[in-house]
Amino acid sequence: MLREPLLSVHDLTIFVEGQACKPVHEIVKKVSFNVFPGKVLGVLGSSGSGKTLTCHAIMNLLKKPLNVTGRIQYIGTEVLYLPDHEIRKIRGSEVALVMQNPHSSLNPVFTIGSHMVETLRAHQNISRKEAKKISLHYLEKVDFEHAGDIFKQYPFQLSGGMLQRVLIAIALMLKPSLMITDEPTSALDKVTQTHILNLLEKFKHEYGMSILLVSHDFDVISRLADEVIVMHEGMVVEKGPLLKVLNQPQHAFTRSLIEASSRLKRGIK
Ligand SMILES: Nc1ncnc2c1ncn2[C@@H]1O[C@H](COP(=O)(O)OP(=O)(O)O)[C@@H](O)[C@H]1O
Ligand SMILES: [Mg+2]
Numbered sequence: 001m002l003r004e005p006l007l008s009v010h011d012l013t014i015f016v017e018g019q020a021c022k023p024v025h026e027i028v029k030k031v032s033f034n035v036f037p038g039k040v041l042g043v044l045g046s047s048g049s050g051k052t053l054t055c056h057a058i059m060n061l062l063k064k065p066l067n068v069t070g071r072i073q074y075i076g077t078e079v080l081y082l083p084d085h086e087i088r089k090i091r092g093s094e095v096a097l098v099m100q101n102p103h104s105s106l107n108p109v110f111t112i113g114s115h116m117v118e119t120l121r122a123h124q125n126i127s128r129k130e131a132k133k134i135s136l137h138y139l140e141k142v143d144f145e146h147a148g149d150i151f152k153q154y155p156f157q158l159s160g161g162m163l164q165r166v167l168i169a170i171a172l173m174l175k176p177s178l179m180i181t182d183e184p185t186s187a188l189d190k191v192t193q194t195h196i197l198n199l200l201e202k203f204k205h206e207y208g209m210s211i212l213l214v215s216h217d218f219d220v221i222s223r224l225a226d227e228v229i230v231m232h233e234g235m236v237v238e239k240g241p242l243l244k245v246l247n248q249p250q251h252a253f254t255r256s257l258i259e260a261s262s263r264l265k266r267g268i269k
Helices: 051-058 084-090 112-123 128-141 147-152 160-172 190-207 218-224 242-247 252-259
Strands: 007-016 025-035 040-045 066-074 095-098 178-182 210-215 227-232 235-241
Touching: 007 051, 025 040, 025 051, 025 066, 025 227, 025 235, 040 051, 040 218, 051 066, 051 095, 051 178, 051 210, 095 160, 112 128, 112 147, 112 160, 128 147, 128 160, 160 178, 160 190, 178 190, 190 210, 190 218, 210 218, 218 242, 227 242, 227 252, 235 242, 235 252
Parallel strands: 040 210, 040 227, 095 178, 178 210
Antiparallel strands: 007 025, 007 066, 227 235
């Protein structure tokens, strides 16, 4: 029997309101998908197809002039129209977003440690000492050998890959049921990319966490996804289990993404 989805997105439409003689401009058009407990949904699409806006809509982060219609349900609760104080209970501790650009996700004037301690204390009633202990534990979980050093450093002192691991640690330490990772490996070299994907796979198994994995790269999606949706010009043009989409792509755009994938070309599935 199929379990209830953890996250259900139905007919999500994101548009910019028309002004004067400008018509309404729809960016994301009637997008629907489900994420099931413990599963990875890959969201594949070229740049500008509306992936990031979709992630932000799920977190209820979109502001004017962007408007949202449709339904976004997290374990049956409609999140799109929840008041701010209610959405904050879900954001971070239930659904965590690892944003596309790690350097702009952290405030440059605070150390990694203070980001982690403040994040924990915003969600849990714990002492600074306890929060530091938990932070160090999660920095070790993302493979930092010298977690104490990283804790004291500022974001600009870390490489893109290290920062991405820090963001995953921050997301992970609140034990979310769903982690949304928006292009987690795009700016990284292949070795670092593999490291990040291995970590996500490990945490999926260790915590039974669901992942919404967003990427423009079929190589990345094919490493982890159980199910895939393909977005093109704001619409879902293809959806299904990974192997079905890989072996029987219905849409020319999906076929072009598969052809562009070096890993799949080498026959690694
Ligand atoms: N605040 C905004 N106002 C108007 N258009 C926007 C805004 N943010 C993004 N867009 C546009 O929406 C489209 C989709 O953006 P995005 O979701 O970032 O795409 P992706 O993540 O798939 O590359 C892009 O064409 C972008 O220019
Ligand atoms: Mg994006």
